[in-house]
Amino acid sequence: MFRNFMAGRYGGDHFGMFLVILSIILCVVFLFVPVPFISWVSWIPLVFSIYRMFSRQIEKRQAENYAFLRKWGAVRTWWWNLKNRVKDGRTHRYYKCPECGKKLRVPKGKGKISITCPQCGNKFIKKT
Numbered sequence: 001m002f003r004n005f006m007a008g009r010y011g012g013d014h015f016g017m018f019l020v021i022l023s024i025i026l027c028v029v030f031l032f033v034p035v036p037f038i039s040w041v042s043w044i045p046l047v048f049s050i051y052r053m054f055s056r057q058i059e060k061r062q063a064e065n066y067a068f069l070r071k072w073g074a075v076r077t078w079w080w081n082l083k084n085r086v087k088d089g090r091t092h093r094y095y096k097c098p099e100c101g102k103k104l105r106v107p108k109g110k111g112k113i114s115i116t117c118p119q120c121g122n123k124f125i126k127k128t
């Protein structure tokens with residue numbers, strides 16, 4: 001029965017899963033927001049995910065999922081970089097090349113050192 005009903009419909013994907021999780025998170029967050037009816041907002045992603053599941057416009061839904069995965073990948077890379085940067089911050093410092101603006105990573109606690117930019121060859125002196 002159910003399989004018949006789902007025939008030709010889109011079903012679940014990563015974006016759908018994300019929407020359900022987002023809805024749950026919003027639901028919890030809005031418990032602490034003293035605005036009347038704001039909890040209704042948390043239903044929007046859930047309703048949208050259900051709509052997508054039963055949608056027959058498979059190409060459109062796939063395009064949405066693809067766009068989502070690309071954005072999600074960017075967020076993950078950003079987060080990964082941030083984590084690395086924090087871990088790195090104890091042993092390294094970051095400087096911007098005054099010529100071309102490239103970010104350079106330099107070990108900490110070496111005193112005054114001369115840094116050569118690998119991109120433009122500019123040399124500058126910094127205390128680390």
Ligand SMILES: [Zn+2]
Nearest residue numbers: 097100117120
């Ligand atoms: Zn440079």
